[in-house]
Amino acid sequence: MKTTLTLTAAAAAVLALSIQRAPEAQAQAAGKITGKISFKGTLPEPIKIRMSADPRCLQANPNGTERKQIDVSGGGLANVIVSIKTPVKGTAAPLTTPVILDQQGCMYAPPALALMVNQPLKIRNSDETLHNVHPRPVVNAGFNIGQPRKGMESEKKFDKAETIFPVSCDVHPWMRSYIAVFDHPYFAVTKADGTFEIGNVPPGEYEVQAEHPTLKIMTGKAVVKSGGTGTVEITFTGK
Numbered sequence: 001m002k003t004t005l006t007l008t009a010a011a012a013a014v015l016a017l018s019i020q021r022a023p024e025a026q027a028q029a030a031g032k033i034t035g036k037i038s039f040k041g042t043l044p045e046p047i048k049i050r051m052s053a054d055p056r057c058l059q060a061n062p063n064g065t066e067r068k069q070i071d072v073s074g075g076g077l078a079n080v081i082v083s084i085k086t087p088v089k090g091t092a093a094p095l096t097t098p099v100i101l102d103q104q105g106c107m108y109a110p111p112a113l114a115l116m117v118n119q120p121l122k123i124r125n126s127d128e129t130l131h132n133v134h135p136r137p138v139v140n141a142g143f144n145i146g147q148p149r150k151g152m153e154s155e156k157k158f159d160k161a162e163t164i165f166p167v168s169c170d171v172h173p174w175m176r177s178y179i180a181v182f183d184h185p186y187f188a189v190t191k192a193d194g195t196f197e198i199g200n201v202p203p204g205e206y207e208v209q210a211e212h213p214t215l216k217i218m219t220g221k222a223v224v225k226s227g228g229t230g231t232v233e234i235t236f237t238g239k
């Protein structure tokens with residue numbers, strides 16, 4: 001009887017110690033995924049834009065402008081929306097900081113953006129002319145709003161995850177941006193040099209997806225160790 005009691009007390013002590021130590025031993029620090037998305041192949045000619053249809057737009061771009069469908073700098077591909085494709089354990093906090101879609105010089109800035117479900121999209125008119133904002137999602141509800149004056153802002157949200165879809169302006173048919181919506185916060189848009197960083201990623205092995213507005217979806221793999229950086233390089237190829 002006495003032996004049993006002693007053992008029980010020892011077991012309890014071990015148990016208490018393990019409970020005390022458990023959070024530290026199991027703590028897995030979030031890491032990140034970084035990398036570069038590249039493009040190899042023949043680049044299509046940029047779309048030439050003449051803005052004579054709207055005197056205010058013409059004033060902002062007297063010599064016209066152009067929009068690159070595939071924007072490559074030093075081999076790096078800009079405006080690629082990179083995200084984790086495989087499910088991520090745990091529930092990530094929603095993103096609440098608004099993402100801005102600006103209309104400036106009768107062009108959209110940025111040319112591509114990504115949002116988490118229900119993250120605010122702030123649409124701004126920085127031009128002295130009428131713009132109308134017309135996203136064309138398939139899964140989410142679309143909308144079509146006019147912004148007749150400079151300085152106007154509208155806030156919108158998309159409540160479902162959806163792959164990349166276009167936004168256009170019915171007044172200025174050359175205007176184009178692209179939006180993707182995710183049900184998690186693990187995404188980023190590549191910078192001008194094709195690089196990206198997805199932060200606060202729990203340790204794990206991930207399939208990484210790269211979506212470009214006019215190219216087919218590509219994937220890669222990244223491994224994130226506790227507190228570490230997983231890297232992935234994905235190359236799109238043209239015709």
Ligand SMILES: [Cu+2]
Nearest residue numbers: 131132169172
């Ligand atoms: Cu417009």
